[in-house]
Amino acid sequence: SQKIEQNSEALNIQEGKTATLTCNYTNYSPAYLQWYRQDPGRGPVFLLLIRENEKEKRKERLKVTFDTTLKQSLFHITASQPADSATYLCAHQPDSGNTPLVFGKGTRLSVIA
């Protein structure tokens, strides 16, 4: 069955640097990949979606890429700030309908001042 894997459980980076988080999937390419942010004690919040025919999507300091050859999505936060510290989740949706999302386990990002 299709799996979504976020290989790093935790990532620590220095303020001002670019944080790069990885999401890998097995088997077939999902039609969409979504990225969410989750703060402690709160529900996840949607950040970005990228389609399989898109190579890159940007939103302010966030950038997501989708490489169907590597079966991987990268999530970048440029000029990172301590306020970016949170857990980031990627989620896979196999087609364009409202099929259930499958989430990765998340990467906990800590931006150190």
Place this chain on the structure above:
Amino acid sequence: NAGVTQTPKFQVLKTGQSMTLQCAQDMNHEYMSWYRQDPGMGLRLIHYSVGAGITDQGEVPNGYNVSRSTTEDFPLRLLSAAPSQTSVYFCASSPWGSPNNEQFFGPGTRLTVL
């Protein structure tokens, strides 16, 4: 709009007790779902619904029941609570046919089963 609301925020149950976790949304979303989140396990789908009167099972449905009598409400029932159901439960909704299929999550219910 209040978005997605969940009650209660915290609950402690004894093994064998039953209870219902409430979820409501005021965005007229067709799609609603329940996830549980456990340390090291990520978010796992319990049940979902694509509209009133329609529900389906997710990855971990055992021990849970759902119903969807209205578009707004999607309650999750634990019939006989077990310690393995200790978790944080999140309800989410999404507009049918949304080009982003963005999921809107509630604040969660933290459940402890003793």
